Amino acid sequence: MMEQTSLEAYRTLDRETRRQKVLDVFRKNPDLTFTDKELGYMLRWPINCVTPRRGELAKIRKIVKAGSRVCPITKKRCNAWRLNR
Numbered sequence: 001m002m003e004q005t006s007l008e009a010y011r012t013l014d015r016e017t018r019r020q021k022v023l024d025v026f027r028k029n030p031d032l033t034f035t036d037k038e039l040g041y042m043l044r045w046p047i048n049c050v051t052p053r054r055g056e057l058a059k060i061r062k063i064v065k066a067g068s069r070v071c072p073i074t075k076k077r078c079n080a081w082r083l084n085r
Contacts, residue, residue: 015053018045022053026063026083033080035071054081 025034025042034042040050057063058081066082 015056018049019053019056022050023057023062026057026081030083030085033066033069033082035069035073035078035080037071037073037078041073 021043022039025039036047036050036054039045039054040047043050054063058065061084063081064084066080068077069080070076071078
């Protein structure tokens with residue numbers, strides 16, 4: 001049986017690792033914008049894994065909203081995000 005502190009440490013590490021992977025997409029493509037679905041497609045993650053990490057990055061101002069546009073995946077108007085320079 002794992003200790004509660006070990007579980008919390010594991011969850012934090014996993015969240016930080018995932019947040020870093022989302023940020024890496026923006027850093028590798030600094031001139032592009034991404035919708036949540038595009039991020040999910042690039043990372044091969046379900047949307048419910050993408051949006052919380054993207055939200056955390058937006059909250060700490062690593063990325064910012066770049067307006068909205070039609071997402072090529074969903075064919076719907078979505079918020080697009082870009083690296084905060």
